[in-house]
Amino acid sequence: MKQNGKTYTNHEKEPNLKGTLLSVGALGLFIVISWTVVFAIFLSR
């Protein structure tokens, strides 16, 4: 990363965010399933 003419290297280990990834994924899945269920009701009427 270049900043103010100097180059910095990030030696910090990236945080482990596997739980976050799965949680947000589950959230997205919940949205898709909810929408699909209501859309199926729409189609069936």
Added chain:
Amino acid sequence: MALRNVVLPNEDPRQLLAIPKQEAKLYMSFMYVAFISLFIGGLMGLLQVLVRSGSFTLPFGIGYYQILTVHGVILALVLTTFFIIGFQFTLMSKTVGMSVKQRKVSWLAFWIMTIGTLVTAVTILLGKASVLYTFYAPLKAHPAFYIGLALVIVGTWVAAFVNWRQLYLWKKGHPGEKSPLLAFMVTINMIMWFIASLGVAAAVLVQFIPWSLGYAETINVLVSRTLFWYFGHPLVYFWLLPAYMAWYAIIPKIIGGKLFSDSLARLSFVLFLFFSIPVGFHHQLTEPGIDPTWKFIQVVLTFMVIIPSLMTAFSLFATFEITGRRKGYGGLFGWFKHLPWKDVRFFAPFVGMLAFIPGGAGGIINASHQVNTLVHNTIWVTGHFHLTVATTVILTFFGITYWLIPHLTGRKLTKSVNRLGIFQTIVWGVGMLIMSGAMHIQGLLGGPRRSAYSDYGGTEQAVSWGAYQMAQAIGGTILFVGIILMVYIFIKLTFFSPKGVEEFPVAEEEENAEPTPKWMENWKLWIAITIALILFAYTIPFVDIIQNSPPGSVPFDWPIGNS
């Protein structure tokens, strides 16, 4: 060029500005109105669900639509606006400070809003404005109703100007430094509110007041509804963004963590500013007279809001996970255990966050044209906004109350009040699960919203709603118990808790956090993009609506309205 990435004095909680007593009095005044509104509005909600169960009739000739209007106006407009303006003032005061002159102008804002509220409330209570909080034309209320509402909005504008002035002066005194995150967020919210409320102000001043006074014979109904929803959707985000302020910048401190990303938080607020306003047509999808192409375009813009919403969800999960892992909790979800479940300052907003999962999913359903036809004007929609504003937002506001009120009154949040708060949150969650769940199901079965009890001539479909209406009465009664508990907690924290110092929690950035890019504070650019999006989404359809309108409507003040 990046802004200086130094720990600013105002981001170090030890050096957060102190709130002087005179200011605390101002902020508490907003809170008094908010909690009085909670009690009155909640009582009306209780009466509504009892009436709709079919086993209760209102006494003394009180009309259902009268209490429905009180409920909507006093909770959705008064409680929220007073709490938000008061809370935002405390955030500005803590991070950028407030001058004596600004405090005096803020009192002016408070009194204009309060007088407006009193005028509106008295008009509704006298049965002269049973037009619901959306006050759709051609229902006509007494002019005092509209004048009172206009005053409330003017008061909020005064508050907005004070907030902007606060940040402006701070920036002048801190050249080259990035503004404190919370002050940035408040400024965004008030810019959005100001631009959005111009629409409803135009409808009230140009259309409703002259029409209700008899100076104009007719009103253009579609123009009035379009102007209302130009305001009505960003209103939802005006409620939500202060909750997000707490989620992004306060909750991390409460759980013992750090701010996940200053840049991400700012970017999500900028995106909310862009995509909250040019989307009102998704409330008018079944409305004739609006070109379907423009409805589609505004639906697409509505869906853009999913991006900052999921950014917020990601940021929250990440804050929880990073904090938990630092405390030594391993595994995929072990970090979940570290969360301070026994601290009501966290627990109440967390339940609010949970409610936003079905609340947000329901919002996407509402905004999709086809499935909107399934739920439009059904009590599903009522169930939806009782999850979003009446659970997500309000439980976060309650979570803020537990530390903000004692901070302002120089008292302590005691263990017993904390315990009671956790119980109150559970009561609220259970009550809402029953009430809102029943509303969602009844809505899918075609049950209408906005209507008093009727057996609709004993039709089979109406019979199928009976159990759900009873469930709503049970859920609503539990929620009213929750309201009584919360009012008791508020009184206790204000007047009776032991004297002491309660922390005003504001999260710090990580020491090695990436610097926030300077372009993030390009206010002119953000406002220009917001206005450009509004002009793009509204100009052509609005001209079309005006040019091709049917004849305007004469007022109807009967059977409800002003009779």
